[in-house]
Amino acid sequence: MRMTFSLSNIMMTRRIMQSKRSSSIGVTITLWLFGLHLICAHNVKSPTALTIKEDSGDLNQVEETQLEDEDPEDLEVFHPTNNWQTLRPGQAVPAGSHVRLNLQTGQREVKLGEEEGLKYWRDGNRQGMMNMQAPSFTAQELKEALKYFKEGTDDSSGTKQDEEEVRAKFRPIEELKKDMKALDMLIETDVQVMKRLLTQFNDSKSTSEEKVAALLDLEYLVHQVDNAQNMVSMGGMHLVINALNSTDVRLQESAAFVLGSAVSSNPSVQVEAVEGGGLQKLLTLLATQRPMAVKKKVLFAVASLLRHFPFAQSHFLKLGGGQVLAELFQTPGAEALRVRIITVLYDMIVEKELISQAGLDLIPDSTHQERLRQYAEVSLLPVLVEQGWCSLVPELLASSEHDWVEKALRTLLAMMAQCQTQYKQNPTLMASLNELHKQYKELALTEQDIGEQDGYFGEILALVDSMVVKMQHV
Template structure:
């Protein structure tokens, strides 16, 4: 049995020196602990301990209420008692062993009467489970809940009309629970192992009901986001190609927004997917969104996604401590070369100019677009945009519009600070593209 507390043993011990004792160096005791040198003799009646943090013996005078002709040996609390050379009389060791043997064992038995009293005061584990079940508080693991949700979706999908109000409400709650669970990496992998992709996501994406397709896209994106194992599993199931096809087939803003979220979650920080999916045809399907009659914020997502992919690429290649494997994989994508081949810089400039009116109405969206374009300008599009008069014109129009907005918000100090930050970003972008001498408004 291991002793964790300090052990105090009072023994009638007269410290005797062995053949190596140096009697010329006597120990002078005080009321404070002092270290006993090796072979140093000590007088009788001291309080002696072994300091287990240093392994040294220490001694001091006994307190008045315990001062007698005996000596006290102890260890510093928090460690096991070790032998550091102090010899105890055999009789005291025998007494200690006898005392330890008399400590009650871990096992004990109650007589039948006492056992009945204990059972009357406490419930068994099976009884507790039954009470929780009756109170609808049956304890389940996340895996159990995932299985239950998958099974319930299959029941609703086979026998119910998803457009009915009650069914739709139940499905909304079901997907809310799924979203919460699968954002955890382990749960997402379990969802895939339970064939959740085949049983829920693909059926949703093949539905004519828009709300189900949106649920399917969002669940796909949540599973893939920052989850390498899930990305691989989805990619192996042809998930990327399915997403691009579904994105190309819809003209609804909400569906496109959810689909782009799913696609971005899959391809970001997954260079193999970039190589396989962002071919000229893949880019064409994405760029077609810029020409669709959908909300401007959806189109901005395309610009943001391309900028994020380029920044991931640059980070993998030029970070201070790059991952050699990830660097090699990103290099093999030839991402920047591919974007130049599909004329992305010109397409982005056209989008920027053509949607000038919409950006003027929403400064937060203007900030998103300008920040995204500026982030990839130096390493990708600087040459194209610096020679484009319409690109510069659009930047200056947005900047001058912020002057008007500032006048309108003269009493809103917080809003004014935000607008000036956007102006400062535009000024920097103009200077980077066209130089300091051309920052003046020439409209």
């Protein structure tokens, strides 16, 4: 029985492949038809059979002919060669062909796309297109593929081996479901975690290491406003404040760290901390002999508690907080804390000035008036003058750290209204300012040479000049 496939049959097969590409059944049927075609073409040569024959002549000079049994719509398909040829109106070109407009004749011209790897062939009345880059298969390989298709399976031994390899690499879905179910049971909300940590911290059976670990985990959570407020409602603030009295310096340090993080930008928690005696216990730790690591965390907690909280600032002055900081400022070995201390003082001074200046541009309301009243009760500058800060702050100007010098200059300017007389009577201060003027003038010029007109050193130089001018002002 002779089986022949015209070009229209092959095109129909190609359409089947395109429409069934996502279906494994369509791909298998196409492979079977293509295999039968090549096998028959290999054994029986038919005038209408599709065969591939290399032409030893120049393919560029091959003339185009039409297949006798081609569909009428296929007659309009133009088969380009490697040379430019005129394209008649109504003719279609294969994808990947190059088309251009001849400006002299006004005709469109087309030639075969070189990058596609395609070649057109002709054998008598038969012609077609061959992909030179496509993989080739022998007749025997196609017969083997057809054999497996008829049997309905591939090599069973290889399939079973592949399945075993897959099973070894991946866990069964049943085990994964059990693990995911167990994981769901382990998920805790922040509130549940804080309850567990506070229970662990308050447990008399917990070791010091376990209590410190619980506090550090708690500190990570109370950065969020809601978590800090929930900790208060759980009684956690009381536990943390009591831990400041612990004989274990590690617990003191960790408790101060938690307290400082919980009250940061959280007014309701600030109130609870002050009313719970937290500020007084923090000042006690600063005034007594403690490791430097503990005092750093305690000073952090004090700064967080005083920031934007005039009630706490007033309470801080009544408890002698300014004097405690002055003694700590002069303590040998506490030099690293000096810039932190004057930053606390500077923040409190500037806050009061800013709230007063903001009142000039805002429509007064009950809230703003209450804040003004509370800040009016904070007499910070007179206390600082009395405790000797007018002469303590200038000591930082001798530092080699630019950041320290900047903060010292800003604090000196903030205290100028109360300390001007003492500044003028301090010869060391004036000498320091003259030396700083020379130093930062050179640094500012270096900045300008590299294109930084408003650099950091220029900013410090402006602070030095401002100090000099205000000190000379009567």
